[in-house]
Amino acid sequence: MKKILEGIKVIDWGQWVAVPQAAAYLGDLGADVYHLEQKGVGDQFRGMRAFGGVSMILPQGINVVFETDNRNKRGLALDMKKPSGKEILHRLIKNSDVFMTNIEPDTINRFGMDYPTLSRINPKLVYARMSGYGEKGPDADMPSFDNMFQARAGIMMTAGDGSSQEPCLPAVFVGDEVAAMMVTSGVLAALLARERHGIGQEVKISGLRATMQLVDQWINMYLLTGKELRRTELHNPLSAVFHYYQCKDGIWIALAAQRAIDWGPLCKAIDMPELEKDPRFDKLEKRMQNPELARTLEGAFQRKTSEQWMEVFRKSRLAAGAVNTIARVVSDPQVVANEYICDYDHPVLGKIKVLGPTWDFTKTPAGRTRPAPECGQHTEEILTEVCGYTWDDIARFQEEGAI
Numbered sequence: 001m002k003k004i005l006e007g008i009k010v011i012d013w014g015q016w017v018a019v020p021q022a023a024a025y026l027g028d029l030g031a032d033v034y035h036l037e038q039k040g041v042g043d044q045f046r047g048m049r050a051f052g053g054v055s056m057i058l059p060q061g062i063n064v065v066f067e068t069d070n071r072n073k074r075g076l077a078l079d080m081k082k083p084s085g086k087e088i089l090h091r092l093i094k095n096s097d098v099f100m101t102n103i104e105p106d107t108i109n110r111f112g113m114d115y116p117t118l119s120r121i122n123p124k125l126v127y128a129r130m131s132g133y134g135e136k137g138p139d140a141d142m143p144s145f146d147n148m149f150q151a152r153a154g155i156m157m158t159a160g161d162g163s164s165q166e167p168c169l170p171a172v173f174v175g176d177e178v179a180a181m182m183v184t185s186g187v188l189a190a191l192l193a194r195e196r197h198g199i200g201q202e203v204k205i206s207g208l209r210a211t212m213q214l215v216d217q218w219i220n221m222y223l224l225t226g227k228e229l230r231r232t233e234l235h236n237p238l239s240a241v242f243h244y245y246q247c248k249d250g251i252w253i254a255l256a257a258q259r260a261i262d263w264g265p266l267c268k269a270i271d272m273p274e275l276e277k278d279p280r281f282d283k284l285e286k287r288m289q290n291p292e293l294a295r296t297l298e299g300a301f302q303r304k305t306s307e308q309w310m311e312v313f314r315k316s317r318l319a320a321g322a323v324n325t326i327a328r329v330v331s332d333p334q335v336v337a338n339e340y341i342c343d344y345d346h347p348v349l350g351k352i353k354v355l356g357p358t359w360d361f362t363k364t365p366a367g368r369t370r371p372a373p374e375c376g377q378h379t380e381e382i383l384t385e386v387c388g389y390t391w392d393d394i395a396r397f398q399e400e401g402a403i
Helices: 016-029 062-069 083-094 105-110 115-121 148-151 175-195 205-223 260-270 272-278 285-289 291-301 306-316 333-337 379-385 391-400
Strands: 007-012 032-038 073-078 096-102 126-131 201-206 242-244 252-256 319-322 343-347 350-355
Touching: 007 016, 016 032, 016 062, 016 073, 016 096, 016 126, 016 175, 032 062, 073 083, 073 115, 083 115, 083 391, 096 175, 115 126, 126 148, 126 175, 148 175, 201 205, 201 343, 201 391, 252 306, 260 272, 260 285, 260 306, 306 319, 379 391
Parallel strands: 007 032, 007 096, 032 073, 096 126, 126 201
Antiparallel strands: 242 252, 252 319, 343 350
């Protein structure tokens, strides 16, 4: 069966995580994606060996994060400083649908890869550019990375236990990942606009703005009330019925019983039916504001293991779930039953398990079809197949050092 974006050609001139991951999503949907790298330099992520004390390197030097973010792509390496390198790129632009980048503005302009230049070559081009903080302001040209997005968007001061005043940095690339999703959705919307209206356009996304979307309720609450929502605390939560509790086996369970209709079933589920009419907790506002309820629930959860509690909550139709470590995520019964982890036959690593596509389409399947490319692995293939160059042209480009 065909995939949704089959026939769409995408040039990914991205580095690190956000734009390469966005391009990988488009590849999952069937787009033909070319990961463009400067000849002799390559994507900077290729050089990372470890993160958080964990090695990123698999057999034969494969970088697991680079492999994840550059699946479903072909590799193209050009020396874009040379006239013939620029000639190749312009030919490729003319024959492509999407150009994506998060390269610094100075480099973009120096290489002539800005939107005004490329749109003259291909007026129907969808040009997606991710910046760190946006085009304006005192820090518009500053380098930026994921932890900067989390810091400036307020994530570090909303995550973690509120009993500490220190910032908390999640170990995952929260800002980069949400920015990748925003880049992907922006490109898809622009492709739809092109189909409907026959126009190409530039799509601008910043890592800061994308990450702010993760705390949009908190931001709007402050804008409309003038008050900052406090960070949750283990023993003094924002809401005792929308919190997490440790079970007898040491595993935590997240509980979401904030609806009025949940209160009675929750009291019965924890074998404390007398709480339902307790005047301290008989209204939702009281249950949200009274830390005594949190202490009561802490004691109740200690009476059973996490699996025993999950059986109780399934029968009671209450929203609850184990707080998983990454190791537990991949064996979570829901993850297994829905095949969120899938098998993939990697040409180097053999049969492996990987996280599957985000979407499950019934008629146009998404999924992994290619491993991440070596730097420039498919250069000649792309030049002949997509750009229409001959092998004599290829020989000339090699002599000139463009490829």
